[in-house]
Amino acid sequence: MLNLARPDVLSRLQRGVSEVFPHNPDAKKSDENLWQWVQEINRPLRVKLGIDPTGAEVHLGHSIVLRKLRAFQDAGHTAVLIMGNFTAQIGDPTGKSEVRPQLSAEQVAANVASYLDQVRPILDFATPGRLEICYNATWLESLNLSKIGQLLATMTVGQMLAKEGFAERYHQGQPVYLHEFLYPLMQGYDSVAIQSDLELGGTDQKFNIAVGRDLQRHFQLPPQFGLLMPILPGTDGVQKMSKSLGNYVGLGEDAISMYSKLEKVPDAVIDQYFELLTNLPLEQLPADPRQKQKLLAKEVVTQYHGEEIAHQTQAELEAIVLSGVSQNSELIPEFSLGAISLPVKFFYILGLTPICTNSSEARRQIQGGGVRLDGEKITNVDWQIQAIEDLLGKVVQVGKKKFIRFTP
Amino acid sequence: MLNLARPDVLSRLQRGVSEVFPHNPDAKKSDENLWQWVQEINRPLRVKLGIDPTGAEVHLGHSIVLRKLRAFQDAGHTAVLIMGNFTAQIGDPTGKSEVRPQLSAEQVAANVASYLDQVRPILDFATPGRLEICYNATWLESLNLSKIGQLLATMTVGQMLAKEGFAERYHQGQPVYLHEFLYPLMQGYDSVAIQSDLELGGTDQKFNIAVGRDLQRHFQLPPQFGLLMPILPGTDGVQKMSKSLGNYVGLGEDAISMYSKLEKVPDAVIDQYFELLTNLPLEQLPADPRQKQKLLAKEVVTQYHGEEIAHQTQAELEAIVLSGVSQNSELIPEFSLGAISLPVKFFYILGLTPICTNSSEARRQIQGGGVRLDGEKITNVDWQIQAIEDLLGKVVQVGKKKFIRFTP
Known part of the structure; x- marks a missing residue:
């Protein structure tokens, strides 16, 4: 036994x-x-x-x-x-x-x-x-x-x-x-x-x-x-990983979010991440720091989402970096509009999604030009959503790597 | 009410x-x-x-x-x-x-x-x-x-x-x-x-x-x-009253033992004894220290044994001091010989009574000439008791004030 x-x-x-x-x-x-x-x-x-x-x-x-x-x-x-x-x-x-x-x-x-x-x-x-x-x-x-x-x-x-x-x-x-x-x-x-x-x-x-x-x-x-x-350092490479410090990767996070956090883990702690979070032989890790980060991200995403999704996620995110948003990816997390009473300003809805912490941040991101809907930059902070169809099926992007698709 | x-x-x-x-x-x-x-x-x-x-x-x-x-x-x-x-x-x-x-x-x-x-x-x-x-x-x-x-x-x-x-x-x-x-x-x-x-x-x-x-x-x-x-000082007038220090008066003690301990309470603490152990008006206590001690002893014995016995005890003990042992006093505590297997040496029996702490002390008291039986000094430390009749009804006295009468 x-x-x-x-x-x-x-x-x-x-x-x-x-x-x-x-x-x-x-x-x-x-x-x-x-x-x-x-x-x-x-x-x-x-x-x-x-x-x-x-x-x-x-x-x-x-x-x-x-x-x-x-x-x-x-x-x-x-x-x-x-x-x-x-x-x-x-x-x-x-x-x-x-x-x-x-x-x-x-x-x-x-x-x-x-x-x-x-x-x-x-x-x-x-x-x-x-x-x-x-x-x-x-x-x-x-x-x-x-x-x-x-x-x-x-x-x-x-x-x-x-x-x-x-x-x-x-x-x-x-x-x-x-x-x-x-x-x-x-x-x-x-x-x-x-x-x-x-x-x-x-x-x-x-x-x-x-x-x-x-x-x-x-x-x-x-x-x-x-x-x-050992206690794991957070993705900032400095403090203990903790939700309140915002330097954490939750086990329940979607593949894209998990991957994008892990592909940025600093050099100083990446070996510890490999040792504690994977079973990979430490002496066979790639020498190139960028390759190492991607390997870590893919390996951990594999553990929680399976090899296929990990592979797809890696490919998607590399494509995004190269060519902007790929609206058809099935990996983009979804956000249901069902519970929202209309009409309401767009930044308010954005503040409710997991890609913005609150509506103030959502306003700031729009003002800073960091928010796109189906690839088009949103410029009007006060844009009012009248009907659910204004957003349904569309992908909103905040910054480079945060995406949400609106569903009914 | x-x-x-x-x-x-x-x-x-x-x-x-x-x-x-x-x-x-x-x-x-x-x-x-x-x-x-x-x-x-x-x-x-x-x-x-x-x-x-x-x-x-x-x-x-x-x-x-x-x-x-x-x-x-x-x-x-x-x-x-x-x-x-x-x-x-x-x-x-x-x-x-x-x-x-x-x-x-x-x-x-x-x-x-x-x-x-x-x-x-x-x-x-x-x-x-x-x-x-x-x-x-x-x-x-x-x-x-x-x-x-x-x-x-x-x-x-x-x-x-x-x-x-x-x-x-x-x-x-x-x-x-x-x-x-x-x-x-x-x-x-x-x-x-x-x-x-x-x-x-x-x-x-x-x-x-x-x-x-x-x-x-x-x-x-x-x-x-x-x-x-307050915490009561013991009858030594120094340390806290406690059984282990031997400076205590037990509530269950017989009247003679209680009285003789209390009539020796030192001047330094006697006022405290009156205040804490009696209800007597403090301003009416006798000025003479000896009278004060006797009053305290009689008052406390009264509380635990009643006025009559307190009175009798005081009279008895004063008589003893004046004229030696009064064998007929009913106040002398009794000690039953019933449980003792004979023959056995006298000092051993004496060590079992409450007036000696143990048989070694009993030996020492006999050697020091401090033990009397019906008024006669015992001189032979090795005196062997053959039959219960050797002691029955007799009063043994250790020092000045400790008495025991042997009963069947």
């Missing part, structure tokens, strides 16, 4: 890993050396990944640990996805945290569905025994004060305040609320509940994964390994 | 109080001035006192808040005794704390019974509406993680670490375990559950009582007042 006899399987598991802990490369005991254990063990490992179903769009930064999880699935192990539905429902009771809003059960269910939809291209949902999806309310909801006291008793204030994030805030005199100490413990208790052998996470998860080890020991279970992956 | 029209009632409530908070003596609003509120309100206040049923012997140090609670009962208010049975049953999960052993439900029930037995002379158990006895497991047992998260979210790490006890330990690098933060919150939540108007405690309870105020506000209840009583 396990595929680890093949050397490429192990090297795929190890690719791009930032840290494994505990790690004693000389250890005879496989409980201190994950790679040795992985090669010796004759049962599937339970590989945990915790998900906050807060409804955030999943992007390539998140895909790194998911791709690693897939590598473990392909090697015959069991991915255990833990949906933090309990954590999301209690949220942050102070209401002060933007990252922890309190969500209703319905919102959480919708977010989970949307999450699974977005990560479907990455994980193996089909092979029996390769994926478990759990909800942490199952075990957290029934914890009582006595059990919670036990969890809290495994840690000291000093240990908790040593955690990145808490330490700085505490020493700068910013409030650290006591319930915040529960989150690492809840995540750690998830490892107890599912009897995790290995937990994956970004490098910012080391503390929480270590808490999981402590709690497993407390409950007489063998402690899990931790496997940390 | 409320007796506050009488000025002596208010002055008894105020007697010996160390601090009331919040306290704004000029406040028109009675929620900032307890004494004004107490005089205006036309319903009984709910006056909370929390009890740890850990099985510790109740002593005069503990009696101070209980006596204050009685004063509130006598003024028409409701004493709400909260038995911390939940807290005692979870104990300290680390097992590191000697003051918080984990107790079984049966042990807790036995401790509660013994506690109530000991405090029976102090509180009014009889008048309807004057006493409620609650068990905090009633509301704490059913708290789930979500609610506990809410409780924790009302406080910051900085606030908790400012608490006496935590602050020193944390800054000295000693571990403060996270579950320790639960105790003040549990005590505080008790105030929410019983809708306390006023909580009594020693001066070391200010933090916990303030947490109760915070939690009541969080749950949209009017916050309780705190009333703090």
